[in-house]
Amino acid sequence: MVLNSLVARLPYPSRSVQKAVGIAAIVAQAGIGVTGSVVRVTGSGLGCATWPECQPGSMVPVAHDELHGLHQWVEFSNRMLIGLVILVSVIALITAWRVHLDRPGKRLLALAWTLPSGVVLQAVVGGMTVLAKLEWWTVAIHFLVSTPLIWLAVLLLHGFLEGDGQPRWRVPPIARTLLVVLIVAMWGILIAGTTVTGAGPHGGDPNTHRLDAPIEMLARVHSGILVVYLLVLAVIGLTLLRAGAPKRLWRRYGLVWLVAVAQGILGVVQYALGVPEALVSLHVLGSALVIISTAALWCEARDRGAFVSHENSQEQAGELTAAG
Template sequence: MALNSLVARLPYPSRGVQKGVGLAAIVAQAGIGVTGSVVRVTGSGLGCRTWPQCQPGSMVPVRHDELHAVTQWIEFSNRLLTGLVIAVAAIAVLTAWRVHADHPRKRLLALAWTMPGGVVLQAVVGGMTVLAKLEWWTVAIHFLASTPLIWCAVLLLHGFLEGDEPPRPLVPPAARTLLVVLTVAMWAVLVAGTTVTGAGPHGGDPDTHRLDAPIETLARVHSGLLVGYLLVLAVFGLMLLRAGAPKRLWQRYAAVWLVAVAQGILGFVQYALGVPEALVSLHVLGSALVIITTAALWCAARDRGAPAPRANFPEPAGELTAAG
């Protein structure tokens, strides 16, 4: 009760502030995955040999005969960025809590709490990854754990901008079912992508174990699942055409096509060129954009009404006197 009273005293966030916080949550959750890929492709994954310390007995990089200073600082800088993600997560909770103080928004508050909860989860998984010496499957889990957080961040943004009415579908039941299939297919593509990475040349450290499987086969499975994702997306579009979907939904649909096709082309070029480091990080960014656009399409396929206006409170006595 004391915390609720304290939060209620904070300035009420405007619609612009709420939207900005939601966008910041998306950027933070997606961005930390991209910076993590930079750590991996530069071979800096074990620049900090332990966790939560960087080196035994030190929280920060120290002079080391076997580790280059740049390698240590790349990994350490990525850990520092986690602090920024924590700050954004805390702001998201406070913003949602302040809105909730005026009108009960339990769903919005729950979505906001997934942000700091996800940071804690990722910190634990990241620590396990370091302690396991970057075994490929721990790196895969570390990446995959970030994907639902990106999805939840998109839902959080929409939560700030919409109401809490029961969702009213804007597409036929069959199309809604197909949208679920599309989402499952998206995660199947992401999981398959981690196996390609696990067998690829960028393990985060020269001595880390790699997945002992033919990368050509893994890449074919990955690309085949992407084709399946696009086929489901195409059928979903035909259903939208038949149902006469609203313009906003068509815009989200077009964005998914644009990002997914670009990601497929990038993956092909990346494979053909021998997986250059820069393209790996771009591909990770593309994965995040696929999640973001698919989640946005999901949100656009239903309507929860407009957000409730801020409750009216009595004006301060000074303002009443001035107005009189």
């Protein structure tokens, strides 16, 4: 392929470069969700009244009698950040592609392809959200589409740093099943959280429709699923204790506890204080950290073999040639 030939001409990225690219992908995917929450809590969701243009006939904010200039620029700036996220995703794809040409296996490249594809999908969903005048369920979908991309970015980072063999689990079968239950509960928390947001005071625009449901009941469901998540996490800890899990896995496990409990406390404080704007964005950041820490635990629970560096593969090839 012509593209393979072009990518092959690029210098092979060092392990530190691969790690940096993976971390950048995680930060970009998580960060766009946080900046989106800033748009919402500042009431700037319809600062740009249409999509892909900001205002009819203009791609950038223009003076408008009915729209505050600050709201326009907040929403426009968030749209521009999508371009940065796409750029980071493309860099991650090119990096993974270059590594793929020297390492067997297609998993790393497949993971990398999901990021730019997902960001484009996210941008389209964002446009539909604006055109739908920020109906609460479209805002919920817009947020939820971004959550798998954070998860996949974590998997991509680990893909750069590990081998590409079939996974060998470091935990017993019961723990593997519980990890799946934990992940399902995590997404249940996120989905329930969007309903609380949908019924809450921050809709992105004062005139947007809100979810007509008791916010107290929705908040109880949201917190109840978090309790389930923590209970499952506790049982996973017991299985790891019985199995004699390695220290690195325990560190990942402890990180999940730290992030999840902090997020739960933040949610309680946020609700008690009447959902102040700053805490909303912190809660969205906490959601991203829960996804990241849970994905990191999942990755650490299995072993795909040691990372094979470009330099080592070259040395091995030289030794085989000399032996022949």
